[in-house]
Structures are given as structure tokens and as C-alpha cells.
Amino acid sequence: MGGRYGARVRPQLPDLPPAALEFLVERHLATLTTLRADGSPHVTPVGFSYDPAERLVRVITDGASRKAQHAAAGGRAAVSQVDGRRWLTLEGPVHVRTAAAEVSEAEERYARRYRVPRPNPTRVVLVIAVDRVLGSVPPWG
Template sequence: MGMELAGESFLTFWRERHLCTLTTLRPDGSPHVTPVGVTLDPAAGIARVITSRDSRKARNAAATGRVAVCQIDGRRWSTLEGRAVVRDDPAAVAEAERRYAERYRVPAPTPAASSSRSP
């Protein structure tokens, strides 16, 4: 289901505070799954994850562009699949950190922070 067709229950679920998983592909093609915080911008069609530029997840996302994020709460779950863009320009990182702080908490400073987005 595209975000443009998403109902209010979908959007409400993605506004709630839940831990998510990010799945990227390693160089050998095997999945790399990590717990992350994700923010959803349905108007822009973007899900954002913040991480350091040198993390395995950022390197995998940059190399393949293929990602999936999944959020689960009991019997409720939602998976978003798409193409990743790794951004490290200050404006994109600041926007990702602002959205993360709204949903979770102010993120800890990370050297060489970057922002990944999908779909």
C-alpha cells in the first residue's frame, strides 16, 4: 500500500512511539537487520532513520539502495519497503534529527551523522 492510500489507523500507528527494524543487504546479499527509530513523513513519502555515516546499515543502504523498515506492536505491524538515499548534508541531517526528537527523544550526538530515507 502506498502512503498516499494509507488510512488514518496506519498514520496513527506510525506516529506512536515504537522501536523498528531496518533491513539492508550486506555485500554478499544476506540481510542485515538492526533495531532503529524511524520517522515517517507521509506527505513527502519518506521514512527517515538516523545513523553514523560509517555504520554498516548506512554503508549497505548506500551500496544497494534497497531497504525495509518494520514496526511491530503485538498483533499490529507495518513494513515499508523502498529505495534508500543516504544523506549527510547538514540540512537533511538536522531535519531527520528534529523529527526523531519529536517521536522518540533528542538523539545522542554522533560523529559524521547521516540520514537515510526510504521509500
């Protein structure tokens, strides 16, 4: 099954259980890990949205940010959300999207989970095509 972002949903990646999906719509911040040119991790706090149908994470950010620069270089990224003993990490290939429609969609998803983002004419969307999930969200994990 191909997605709009060139991602392929891997058959061995099962759907997330309801408890995990519920956790991913609660209002929590997360960390985004991207990789610097030297391979070292760059970790920043972010808000994000998860689309279970397409298995995509979306993070809105300024196009000049380090995280956007790292994502533009290709490679992988991960978001990790933690609340006490519950945690989930979603990882996969990361891409930068600049099309107005994609930015608008990501802003709307962000607004539903957190708040309406302030205007930013240089905003981009980092899209992670999730192919690996780690976590501990009862009753899963």
C-alpha cells in the first residue's frame, strides 16, 4: 500500500492498539530526534500529530530550523511521547514538505491537538513515515 509521501506500510507493522491511539491524541509534548551531518542526535521538544490511516507523524516548524535542515538531508527521525510510565516512540524516514495544502493540513491537525499555531510564512512540515513503533502503553507493552 503506497502513501502520498512515498511511504510503504510494512505488513509486519501491526495497527496500534486503541490505548496507544488514545495516548497519541492526548495533549502531550514530545521530543523529535533528527540526525546531524556527523550522525549525532539532535533532540528538540515538539508538538506533533499522528495519522493512523497513513501511519504518518507530522511536525510543523520553521523552514530555517535545524530540525528542518536535518530532515531535508534525508535519513530517519523519531518522535517520543512520555507521560509517567506510558511512552511511545514512532520512527521512520523523514521528509520536508512545503506545499501550502500540506502545511495547512498539518496546521489544522496541530490545532486540534494543541492550539492554533501562530502565523509563520516560512513554515514547513516534517513528515515521518512510521515503520517502527516502540512503547509501553497499558494494556500494550
